[in-house]
Amino acid sequence: MKDMHLAELNVGRLLAPTDDPKVAEFMENLDRINGLGKRMPGFVWMMEGSGEPGTGNTDxxxxxxxxxVSNLTVxxxxxxxxxxxxxxxxxxxxxxxxxxFEHKTDKHFVMWWVPRDHRPTLQEGLARLDHLREKGDSDHAFGWAYLRQAT
Known part of the structure; x- marks a missing residue:
């Protein structure tokens, strides 16, 4: 997949609003973890929020x-x-x-291949996640197990 990159979307619903003490530790570490990801070898792109410190992609x-909330990266x-x-x-x-985060019984994470210069939208990622939920793993939308089988 020389001309392709891997996109991923994960979503979740916080147990409380972003300014509630119940989720404060998570919110306080968003910039730290996102920054770590951006510095990793192989990182290409991340959907960014407002840039306001401590908000991550919660916009x-x-x-x-x-x-x-969602996280979309390539x-x-x-x-x-x-x-x-x-x-x-x-x-x-x-x-x-x-x-x-609330416990999710349905899938909340999806990956798919994108052309090297493509930056997916949240809507695109949500459509891939819906496809995975409805039809299971395929070349169109997949999880870790399918990726391992494919490689």
């Missing part, structure tokens, strides 16, 4: 819900994304997600 509301390869997700401080925060 992008899903269905108008201010507690429903990486050179699956390996570079995987290294960031599982081998950095990001993993420690991921392990604690139940402290800040």
């Amino acid at each position: 992008f509301k899903i269905d108008g819900d201010p507690q429903y 990486w050179e390869t699956a390996e570079t994304l995987e290294k960031f997700v599982w081998n950095t401080l990001h993993h420690k925060f991921y392990e604690r997600r139940d402290e800040w």
Whole structure:
């Protein structure tokens, strides 16, 4: 996939509004974790919010819900994304997600291949996530297990 990059979207609904003490530790570390991702080898692009410190991408509301937040990034390869997700401080925060986010029974994470110069929109990512939820893993939208099988 020399001419392609890997896009990923993950979504979740916070247990409380972004200014509530229940989610303060998560909100206080958004810039730190996002900054770490941006400095990782293989990072290409991230959907940015207002740039206001401590807000991350929380400006992008899903269905108008201010507690429903998203993260949309593009990486050179699956390996570079995987290294960031599982081998950095990001993993420690991921392990604690139940402290800040509602438990989701449906899929909340999706990946797909994009042309090297493409920057996906949130709407595009949500459509890929819907496709994954409705039809399962495919070349159009997939999770980690499908990616491992494909490679």
